[in-house]
Amino acid sequence: MSIHLNPYLNFDGTTKEAVYFYEKALGGQVVGIMLFGDMPEDPEHPVTDDIKDRVMHAHLKVGDSDIMFSDTFPGMPYQAGGDAVQIALHPQEESRAKEIFSALEEGGQVLMPLQKTDWSPLYGIVRDKFGITFQINVPEKP
Incomplete structure (x- = not known):
């Protein structure tokens, strides 16, 4: 059986800054960054302006390891x-x-x-x- 673990870090609106900081500090490579505003519109769950620029999911590759990231929703406990x-x-x-x-x-x-x-x-x-x-x-x- 094989298993792979990776840290998943959450931030309160600073994920983009953190991802690029770790990319440089750790010598990694950003695989992708998806913002909440990149998601298809859903009238049942509208994405408000205060959320559109927050990171829904980001992936950084460091050597053979992965670090993943996300921002919290505004007002969520953090x-x-x-x-x-x-x-x-x-x-x-x-x-x-x-x-x-x-x-x-x-x-x-x-x-x-x-x-x-x-x-x-x-x-x-x-x-x-x-x-x-x-x-x-x-x-x-x-």
Whole structure:
């Protein structure tokens, strides 16, 4: 049996900014962005002007992994970030780990600077400007 998991991140109107930020920071490629206003009109469920430019679904490919995104509807409860779920990234090269960490810390907060640990030659934790926490972990070479 095969299974594939991917994070699905929700934002309150900042999804487009977040997708392009992560595309650059993580070296990914935007596969697609669909706005609520791109959907066919349905008189039963009209899309109001305050929703048309919000992202219904976005897909970012990072290496062999996928990150998906969506905006909430205006007025829906939304809580940014939190530490219940964190995203762990495992770049093979220390130089790439430093680039990613540096990009994610711009406008964010370093929770643990990149450093050598018992399990990794370079490990650190950063919360980005959107409130998402990332663990950057370079695997030990065998």
